[in-house]
Amino acid sequence: MNKRSPLAPDHFPKLPIIKGIRLGTAATAMKYKDRDDLLLVSFPEGATVGGVFTKSKCFSAPVGWCRDIMSTKKPAKALLVNAGNANAFTGKAGDDAMASTIASVSENLSCENDQIYVASTGVIGQVLDANLINQHVARVAGALAPNLWQAAAKAILTTDTFPKIATRSAKIGGQEVTINGITKGSGMIAPDMATMLGFIFTDAAIEQNVLQDILSDTTDKSFNSITVDSDTSTSDTVLLFATGAKNRISDVNDPELDDFKEKLADLMLELAHQIVRDGEGATKFITINVSGAEHNAAAKKIAMSIANSPLVKTAIAGEDANWGRIVMAVGKAGEEADRDNLQIYIGGQKVTEHGMGVEGYDEELCTTHLKGQEIDIDVDVAIGTGKATVWTCDLTHDYISINADYRS
Amino acid sequence: MNKRSPLAPDHFPKLPIIKGIRLGTAATAMKYKDRDDLLLVSFPEGATVGGVFTKSKCFSAPVGWCRDIMSTKKPAKALLVNAGNANAFTGKAGDDAMASTIASVSENLSCENDQIYVASTGVIGQVLDANLINQHVARVAGALAPNLWQAAAKAILTTDTFPKIATRSAKIGGQEVTINGITKGSGMIAPDMATMLGFIFTDAAIEQNVLQDILSDTTDKSFNSITVDSDTSTSDTVLLFATGAKNRISDVNDPELDDFKEKLADLMLELAHQIVRDGEGATKFITINVSGAEHNAAAKKIAMSIANSPLVKTAIAGEDANWGRIVMAVGKAGEEADRDNLQIYIGGQKVTEHGMGVEGYDEELCTTHLKGQEIDIDVDVAIGTGKATVWTCDLTHDYISINADYRS
Numbered sequence: 001m002n003k004r005s006p007l008a009p010d011h012f013p014k015l016p017i018i019k020g021i022r023l024g025t026a027a028t029a030m031k032y033k034d035r036d037d038l039l040l041v042s043f044p045e046g047a048t049v050g051g052v053f054t055k056s057k058c059f060s061a062p063v064g065w066c067r068d069i070m071s072t073k074k075p076a077k078a079l080l081v082n083a084g085n086a087n088a089f090t091g092k093a094g095d096d097a098m099a100s101t102i103a104s105v106s107e108n109l110s111c112e113n114d115q116i117y118v119a120s121t122g123v124i125g126q127v128l129d130a131n132l133i134n135q136h137v138a139r140v141a142g143a144l145a146p147n148l149w150q151a152a153a154k155a156i157l158t159t160d161t162f163p164k165i166a167t168r169s170a171k172i173g174g175q176e177v178t179i180n181g182i183t184k185g186s187g188m189i190a191p192d193m194a195t196m197l198g199f200i201f202t203d204a205a206i207e208q209n210v211l212q213d214i215l216s217d218t219t220d221k222s223f224n225s226i227t228v229d230s231d232t233s234t235s236d237t238v239l240l241f242a243t244g245a246k247n248r249i250s251d252v253n254d255p256e257l258d259d260f261k262e263k264l265a266d267l268m269l270e271l272a273h274q275i276v277r278d279g280e281g282a283t284k285f286i287t288i289n290v291s292g293a294e295h296n297a298a299a300k301k302i303a304m305s306i307a308n309s310p311l312v313k314t315a316i317a318g319e320d321a322n323w324g325r326i327v328m329a330v331g332k333a334g335e336e337a338d339r340d341n342l343q344i345y346i347g348g349q350k351v352t353e354h355g356m357g358v359e360g361y362d363e364e365l366c367t368t369h370l371k372g373q374e375i376d377i378d379v380d381v382a383i384g385t386g387k388a389t390v391w392t393c394d395l396t397h398d399y400i401s402i403n404a405d406y407r408s
Numbered sequence: 409m410n411k412r413s414p415l416a417p418d419h420f421p422k423l424p425i426i427k428g429i430r431l432g433t434a435a436t437a438m439k440y441k442d443r444d445d446l447l448l449v450s451f452p453e454g455a456t457v458g459g460v461f462t463k464s465k466c467f468s469a470p471v472g473w474c475r476d477i478m479s480t481k482k483p484a485k486a487l488l489v490n491a492g493n494a495n496a497f498t499g500k501a502g503d504d505a506m507a508s509t510i511a512s513v514s515e516n517l518s519c520e521n522d523q524i525y526v527a528s529t530g531v532i533g534q535v536l537d538a539n540l541i542n543q544h545v546a547r548v549a550g551a552l553a554p555n556l557w558q559a560a561a562k563a564i565l566t567t568d569t570f571p572k573i574a575t576r577s578a579k580i581g582g583q584e585v586t587i588n589g590i591t592k593g594s595g596m597i598a599p600d601m602a603t604m605l606g607f608i609f610t611d612a613a614i615e616q617n618v619l620q621d622i623l624s625d626t627t628d629k630s631f632n633s634i635t636v637d638s639d640t641s642t643s644d645t646v647l648l649f650a651t652g653a654k655n656r657i658s659d660v661n662d663p664e665l666d667d668f669k670e671k672l673a674d675l676m677l678e679l680a681h682q683i684v685r686d687g688e689g690a691t692k693f694i695t696i697n698v699s700g701a702e703h704n705a706a707a708k709k710i711a712m713s714i715a716n717s718p719l720v721k722t723a724i725a726g727e728d729a730n731w732g733r734i735v736m737a738v739g740k741a742g743e744e745a746d747r748d749n750l751q752i753y754i755g756g757q758k759v760t761e762h763g764m765g766v767e768g769y770d771e772e773l774c775t776t777h778l779k780g781q782e783i784d785i786d787v788d789v790a791i792g793t794g795k796a797t798v799w800t801c802d803l804t805h806d807y808i809s810i811n812a813d814y815r816s
Contacts, residue, residue, distance in 0.1 A: 058739030058747045089735045091748065091764035124732030125765045229718045234739050310637045310718070314811035324532030327497045331466030331642055339466045340499065356499035357533045397808050403722035404804065 007277035007285050007373060007393070008162040015149035015167045015180045018203045020044030020243050022144035025155040026136035030129065031084030031122055036155040038133060040140050041079040041199075042109055046245035048208040049076040049117065050215035052223075054236035060088030061098045062118040063235055069114040073208055076241055077115035079199060080105055081156050082133060083184070084122040088234040093127040100130035101137070108141035119197050119237045121184065122158055153182040156197055159402075160184050164274040170204070170263035173256045177204040177244070179264055183271040185233075185278075198223060198238040198271055204260055205244025213252040214261055215240045222268035225300070225390045228279035229399070230308040240264075276391045281398030284316055286375040286391065293386035298335040300388035302381060305333035313395035316375055321366035323351045330379060341382035348376065415685035415693050415781060415801070416570045423557035423575045423588045426611050428452030428651050430552035433563040434544035438537065439492030439530055444563040446541060448548050449487040449607075450517055454653035456616040457484040457525065458623035460631075462644035468496030469506045470526040471643055477522040481616055484649055485523035486513055487607060489564050490541060491592070492530040496642040501535040508538035509545070516549035527605050527645045529592065530566055561590040564605055567810075568592050572682040578612070578671035581664045585612040585652070587672055591679040593686070606631060606646040606679055612668055613652025621660045622669055623648045630676035633708070633798045636687040637807070638716040648672075684799045689806030692724055694783040694799065701794035706743040708796035710789060713741035721803035724783055729774035731759045738787060749790035756784065 021043060025036040051070050053063045080101060087094045098118060106113045120128065153163035164183045169176050185196035206214075219238055249257055277285055288306050293299035306312055309329040315322040323344050330337050340355035347369025351361050369375065375394075429451060433444040459478050461471045488509060495502045506526060514521045528536065561571035572591045577584050593604035614622075627646055657665055685693055696714050701707035714720055717737040723730040731752050738745050748763035755777025759769050777783065783802075 054739075055742070056736070056739030057741070057743070057745045058735050058750070089732065089747070089760070089764055091762050093764065124735060125760075127764070230716075234736055308638075310807070311811060314808055317808070318812035320812075324497065327466050327532060328464070328642055331462075331464030333465075334463070335465070337465045339497070342466070352497070352533075354499050356497055356501065356535070395808065396812065397805055399718070400722055400725070400803065400805050400808055403719060404726035404728075404802075 003161065005161045005278045005282060007282055009274065009277070012150070012163065012165050013167050015165060016178050017146040018178050018180060018201055018243065021201055022146050023148040023152045024140040024144045025148065025151045026140050028082065028132040028136060030082065030132050036151060037083040038136060038140070039081040039152050039155040040105065040137070040144065041152070042144055043076050043078065043241055044243050044245070045075065047076045047241050047243045048206060048211050048248070050208065050211035050240040052216055052219045052238045054233055056234045058089060058234050060086055060120060060235040061090060061094045062087060062120045063237060065098060066117050066119070066237065066239070069117070072114055074112065074115050076117060077111035078105055078109050079117045079239065079241070081119045081197065083156050083158050085120060085126055085128050086122050086124045086235050087120040087128040088124045090125065090127045097128040097130040101133045104134040104137040105141070108138050117239055119235070121156065121197055121235055124234060149180060149182065156182065156184045158184065160278050162278060164271055164278070166267045166270040168263040168267045170260040172204055172249070172260050177202055177260065179267050181267050181271050183275060185275045196223060196233060196236045196275060200238070200240040200267070202241070203243050205246055205248040206242045207248045207250040210249055210252045211240055211242055214257070214264065218261070218265045218268050221265065222272040225388070226272045226276050227304060227307050227390065227392050228276065273391060276393050279393035280402045281396040282393030283396055284373055284375050284394040286316060286377065286393060287389065288392065289378045289387070289389050290381065291387040292380040292382045292384060294336045294384045295386040296388055297386070299386040300390065301335050302330055302333040302337065302379070303388045303390040305329045306377065306379070307390050307392035310395055313392070316370060317394035317396045319367060319370040321346055321351070321363055321370060323357070326377065326379065327352070330381060336383045337381035338383055343380040343382065345378040346370070411569065413569045413686045413690060415690055417682065417685070420558070420571065420573050421575050423573060424586050425554040426586050426588060426609050426651065429609055430554050431556040431560045432548040432552045433556065433559045434548050436490065436540040436544060438490065438540050444559060445491040446544060446548070447489040447560050447563040448513065448545070448552065449560070450552055451484050451486065451649060452651050452653070453483065455484045455649050455651045456614060456619050456656070458616065458619035458648040460623055460627045460646045462641055464642045466497060466642050468494055468528060468643040469498060469502045470495060470528045471645060473506060474525050474645065474647070477525070480522055482520065482523050484525060485519035486517050487525045487647065487649070488513055489527045489605065491564050491566050493528060493534055493536050494530050494532045494643050495528040495536040496532045498533065498535045505536040505538040509541045512542040512545040513549070516546050525647055527643070529564070529605055529643055532642060557588060557590065564590065564592045566592065568686050570686060572679055572686070574675045574678040576671040576675045578668040580612055580657070580668050585610055585668065587675050589675050589679050591683060593683045604631060604641060604644045604683060608646070608648040608675070610649070611651050613654055613656040614650045615656045615658040618657055618660045619648055619650055622665070622672065626669070626673045626676050629673065630680040633796070634680045634684050635712060635715050635798065635800050636684065681799060684801050687801035688810045689804040690801030691804055692781055692783050692802040694724060694785065694801060695797065696800065697786045697795070697797050698789065699795040700788040700790045700792060702744045702792045703794040704796055705794070707794040708798065709743050710738055710741040710745065710787070711796045711798040713737045714785065714787070715798050715800035718803055721800070724778060725802035725804045727775060727778040729754055729759070729771055729778060731765070734785065734787065735760070738789060744791045745789035746791055751788040751790065753786040754778070
């Protein structure tokens, strides 16, 4: 694993067992030679599943497969993930390789092919060598265990510098349910394209369409509110599996779901933040709040314009309170903003008002804030009530080193 | 001036005199201590003007002023440009400072205020010190000369590493006219926000609305088809002045304009390319052709998605034929693309077809191409007939150094 990110969490939670969910990992040596890179998860009878996938027009074979089988609404039986090869942009050969691994899993777990979810992350444009996976499937399937969450989180990593794990418990109708999540991603990672993958598991009993609605909603404010380098993978995938088979909740507005929704949102946000904290070359974790926009979508567009601006990101890397670049990024977003009433705060200190810099603002205080690891930027564009928060990291020499200094 | 870009042109053309246009420069020491940073240009009676400005919602005082006076359709009498302070995001104080410099020029050139075009580039958020400019205006106005094009091109630079100059002659109705252009810009430049400015001058006789149509059209395929770092300035300005006062052409479709349009497009493209060649940290000049898109706008969006992708730009900096990142950038653009028939060429060599890499393509040949300074990427997305070309540069450690290593 690469040098651990300075923003990595101090410790990792121990994930509780979720009844009926069993996990196993193996080392295919497909790309990484010294660690497990294959994950198989099996589900008890009747697991429902929700999924959110990349919007890329050049989506990977596994993304296409998951979308297709989800529409059948059959219970999910297994999840197979490999790291090191994305099986993206691999044409029919890639589809065939994937089908072969799926057949291998369905045979060993005695289920239908279209009950098996698949995700791949790693090199793009190289056909997956199915044999490297298939030769491990029987052994892994025969030795699945309920407590291998840490191993699972490690097996899906590519150039991440730490495993990303979170857990919550929530109450549904007086019953306690568990939500476990693992994720990977730290930008579109060199030496090849990487991916944001997230897998969440719960023993809650929730109908598929409800699960899907909750997941889509929550993704928008977590995984879809982070950016490392503005580049979108061909393989981004978030799957939420729910194993509870009795008395499934069938109404997304059922108040019994309130606590679950809240805890799930909290867990997904924690996982999303961990991805930013492992952003390539990141030394600062940046929170950008935009308020006063025409509507929430406008606020998010402005916040993303700031978060993706190379000039804002390099200024923060340089610990330079260059708020002019934030003005620039607000201006270029294309959404309504009242230039003459725009207010920008850095670390809670107001630095602009009345269409210009605040006279005598304490630049030293700004700089002190920027020297820290947690950076807060708040912007009020003074038009309406729309608001949004996004998270990103700074843009440093290490990002260039990771992505440009490599030779294939 | 910073270390000259390795992509700078070998030599600069000598610009011919345009009858009636006179130029002068001065050193205000506003920011740059060792060179001229103020340009004044005067026009003969009856000059028409076309202009294209930043779409930023946080546009600078001069941008607002130029837009306003252009709508009056009064003849242009002068152009005043200063480098080192953008007079952007400076509120009423900035407007007042600008008004003071305009009054100083109108007094010295005996014209109306609303005949004077203004552009400022440099630090954002600091009110312009009008006195630093005004104290030079009388002297400069009294010593204007027709042959100071090189000095003019130098006076408008900020952290550019070379002046940007081009000239063409064109025939209109059997008469030869001259087109001179100067421009500046090399990204949104540290230590503060900079700007793309372009000024073009001709002795052609063309009505203002026709001039505007031609300029808008041509900007789209030149200055609006380049990107260094995806960040849009508050102050971007292109102005085209035409001094011919007799028998002005009043129909944009007049075939007499054909040669002029062609030569103007050629000149603007040359200037736009010079900006890319002076892109911050640039070591490669990259041409991206996209064809087969749904329509031309879709093609441009895909081309810009490739040109702005940090992963594509770092791969090229690293001379790595990582075409998977180009697939990614096509996919994330959001426009229709046929994944399974997408064709990507690097340096003229086809590297993808049938939704995967071309078997046995010559990676060595790709790498050799990428080791050069002029990089060609062609992408056919296999949907329709839309096409576009954009130009950009690579993303290197020097970009980070220029923008992050600075401390204010």
